[in-house]
Amino acid sequence: MELILSKYNYWIYIVLMMIGFYAMIGKRNLVKKLVGMNIFQTAIILYFISTGAKRGATIPIVEHGHGEAMQAIHAAHYANPLPHVLMLTTIVVMVSTFGVALALIIMIYRRYRTLEEDEILELRK
């Protein structure tokens, strides 16, 4: 019971990752593969964000930051800002890879008139 309560977040991300991974390697349609890649990346982003959580901590923004009476800031009162930063940049990389991959898919469709992987491999022979 203790194990379930303290680790269930990782299990959710692993199930999400398995769905995306299966779509990447099991499906034949290129767009479905791409959707699977997006699900995979989302699972990894959720995992990293969850490592930044702290019990009893608030978001990493100092309230009344420019007041005169600046009290000392304790690290235990604020969530870990580092995963948030890294995942903010990762989301942008996700959008970039998605755009370039869609452009490549459009190029493949222009040339082979299909998006099924086995048909493309058949046409390339």
Place this chain on the structure above:
Amino acid sequence: MIAHFEDVIIQTVCRILLPFIQLYGLYVIAHGHHSPGGGFQGGVILGASFILFCVAYDIKEAKRRMSEKLDTMFCSLGLIIYSGIGIICLVLGGNYLNYSRLHHILPVNPIDARSMGILGIEIGVGITVMAVMISLFLNLVSSGEHEEGLQ
């Protein structure tokens, strides 16, 4: 191919809503120091406002408002602002992207100069992200022809 589609309700609501969306995007960029937000998020909101315009009207009308040349120039302008601030810090005698050196040219103390440098960075990132979102959308939705979208 879908014929040219016009709907008075959609176009009017879009026209009324657009300035507020863009103002909110600018707010998210400029207020990233004190609240959740910053260059990436605000840039995406600004890009989404233009994408809304493309969806409600059509691509030709949208390209009359913002041409492809201007969009590509914005793509590189943000990057030039970002690396330019780094080079200004370099010229003023610090390391690359060490914003505290900006207090030689700004009327603030070195700690507030860091805040100002971060604001400049966020503006550069916001411009680039906005232009990239618009460029990706226009190219993908019309498969590179920029004639009729969403066909």
Place this chain on the structure above:
Amino acid sequence: MKLLALLAVCATGALLLYGTVDMPDWSDPHSPASIHVSPRYIEKAMEETAVPNMVTSVLADYRGYDTLGETVIIFTAAMACILLIRRPRK
């Protein structure tokens, strides 16, 4: 083929599930991610950069090179997209 894919996915998932036993607990304040560099960022970010939002100050100041690379990445993505599929009609 699909069965092979399903087997590979299940094997990966089982390995990862086995690995979570050693992971720190959910929202543990003493997890390794929260005690290495992040206390330094949380405690010094406000007085060193005068920005209340620590995410912004870490993003643009402490890790400015990272964000510069990020901006270059999305710029490159836009240029790659244009070079790949842009086809002006005469």
